[in-house]
Amino acid sequence: MKLRLAATLAGPAITALAVLWLAQPPAALGNPAAALAWAQDVVPGGPAAEKYEFVGTGKCRVCHLKIFKSWESGKHGKALDSLRPGQATAAKARHGLDPDRDYTRxxxxxxxxxxxxxxKGGYAVPKPGDKKAEKKAKEMAGVGCESCHGAGSETDKVFQEIHRTKRKYKVEELYKAGLTRMEVGLCKTCHNPRSPTFDKEAKFDYEELKKTVHAREELKQRE
Ligand code: HEC
Ligand code: HEC
Ligand code: HEC
Ligand code: HEC
Incomplete structure (x- = not known):
């Protein structure tokens, strides 16, 4: 399954497709073929993923500890664990997956x-016994901060600077550095019928769910 869109096209494409998605009558939302076509045009990790490098969840942890902790103990933080044998066995059995198989490779x-x-900088399957690669992989395990907020190599520079100077900032500065514009289309890059456990009947209420993905932080410096 080749994800094809160029970085420059992915931003507008996500927006346009999200609008299309939202404009669908409820019955069509569960249409696997439409959702499949839709999902193949957008990439997890954000539109900037091809242009910027991933820096790892540990970087974000330093300044966003409360969010990190709630993320770590939540489903996205533990998403790699579900692929291990003996984990999420009931869900696997229900959806025709083998509960005893190791899906982590x-x-x-x-x-x-x-x-x-x-x-670039993202998760690479470590060769067994390669301690360095295993350590790096641990950094990128699960649906990390950058899966949703975009690869962080440039935003990190802005974050460091606004953290140090305590100045006000406009979110547009961060978008220019690769921060993903948060909207339902981003969630749907993974929450779609290509997920073997996807439940077509379940409602994906973005406005409600976005409040629950992790603990919230009041943004005091944002203009
Ligand atoms: C050096 C400290 C620091 C690091 C490291 C850091 N941030 Fe931040 N981040 C900040 C500060 C400061 C703000 C603005 C907070 C405020 O307005 O009160 C911020 C704001 C944000 C926002 C809100 C942007 C907006 O205005 O909508 C997001 C999202 C975010 N950070 C994600 C991340 C992610 C993801 C990482 C890791 C790649 C990260 N941060 C790393 C300090 C940091
Ligand atoms: C990079 C892929 C990816 C993206 C992007 C993503 N998710 Fe997820 N999400 C997952 C995976 C994988 C799981 C299941 C983790 C597990 O249990 O192993 C999950 C689980 C969840 C769950 C728990 C579901 C349950 O049945 O318990 C919620 C709620 C959720 N995601 C909401 C969101 C929202 C809201 C967004 C967008 C803001 C989003 N997700 C973006 C991959 C993603
Ligand atoms: C297109 C993205 C996507 C792919 C590919 C994908 N998953 Fe997931 N997975 C998700 C999302 C999103 C969730 C949470 C909501 C759902 O079930 O759709 C999830 C949830 C799960 C869960 C449920 C965890 C629980 O506790 O309920 C298991 C187990 C799982 N996935 C295993 C797998 C396995 C094994 C594969 C490969 C054969 C796979 N997934 C491929 C996105 C994906
Ligand atoms: C599944 C997607 C997802 C993941 C993973 C994720 N976030 Fe978020 N994040 C969101 C959503 C959705 C919002 C709310 C955006 C909105 O209100 O428009 C948000 C908001 C934020 C904000 C702004 C403050 C706030 O509370 O609104 C910061 C800072 C942030 N995230 C940091 C992080 C960090 C650090 C991590 C990793 C430890 C992380 N996020 C992981 C989806 C995600």
Whole structure:
């Protein structure tokens, strides 16, 4: 499954497709073929993923500890664990997956269960016994901060600077540095019928769910 769109096209494409998605009558939302076509045009990790490098969840942790902790103990933080044998066995059995199989080296699964699979700085399947690669992979395990907020190599520079100077900033500065514009289309890059456990009947209420993905922080410097 080749994800094809160029970085420059992905931003507008996400927006346009999200609008299309939202404009669909409820019955069409569960249409696997439409959702499949839709999902293949957008990439997890954000539109900037091809242009910027992933820096790892540990970087974000330093300044956003409360968010990090709630993320770590939540479903996105633990998403790689679900691919291990003996984990989430009931869900696997229900959806025709083998509860005893190790899916942690299966790229068809990792794509949505880790951060930036095979992208610059992103998750790379470690060779068994390669301690350095294993350590790096741990940094990028699960649906990390950058899976949703975009690869952080440039935003990190802005974050460091606004943290140090305590100055006010406009979010547009961060968008220019690769921060993903948060909207339902981003969630749907993974929450779609290509997920073997996807439930077509379940409602994906973005406005409600976005409040629950992790603990919230009041933004005091944002203008
Ligand atoms: C050096 C400290 C620091 C690091 C490291 C850091 N941030 Fe931040 N971040 C900040 C500060 C400061 C703000 C603005 C807070 C405020 O307005 O009170 C911020 C704001 C944000 C925002 C809100 C942007 C907006 O205006 O909508 C997001 C999202 C964010 N950070 C994500 C991340 C992610 C993801 C990482 C890791 C790649 C990260 N941060 C790393 C300090 C940091
Ligand atoms: C990079 C892929 C990816 C993106 C992007 C993503 N998710 Fe997820 N999400 C997952 C995976 C994988 C799981 C399941 C983790 C597990 O249990 O192993 C999950 C689980 C969840 C769950 C828990 C579901 C349940 O049945 O318990 C919620 C709620 C959720 N995501 C909401 C969101 C929202 C809201 C967004 C967008 C702001 C989003 N997700 C973006 C991959 C993603
Ligand atoms: C297109 C993205 C995507 C792919 C590919 C994907 N998953 Fe997931 N997975 C998700 C999302 C999103 C969720 C949470 C909501 C749902 O079930 O759709 C999830 C949830 C799960 C859960 C449920 C965890 C629980 O506790 O309920 C298991 C188990 C799982 N995935 C295993 C796999 C395996 C094994 C593969 C490969 C054969 C795979 N996934 C491929 C996105 C994906
Ligand atoms: C599944 C997607 C997802 C993941 C993973 C994720 N976030 Fe977020 N983040 C969101 C959403 C959704 C919002 C709310 C955006 C909005 O209100 O428009 C948000 C908001 C924020 C904000 C702004 C403050 C706030 O509370 O609104 C910061 C800072 C932030 N995230 C940091 C992080 C950090 C650090 C991590 C990793 C530890 C992380 N996020 C992981 C989706 C995600």
């Amino acid at each position: 299966d790229k068809g699964c990792l794509e949505c269960h880790v951060t930036g699979l095979d992208r």
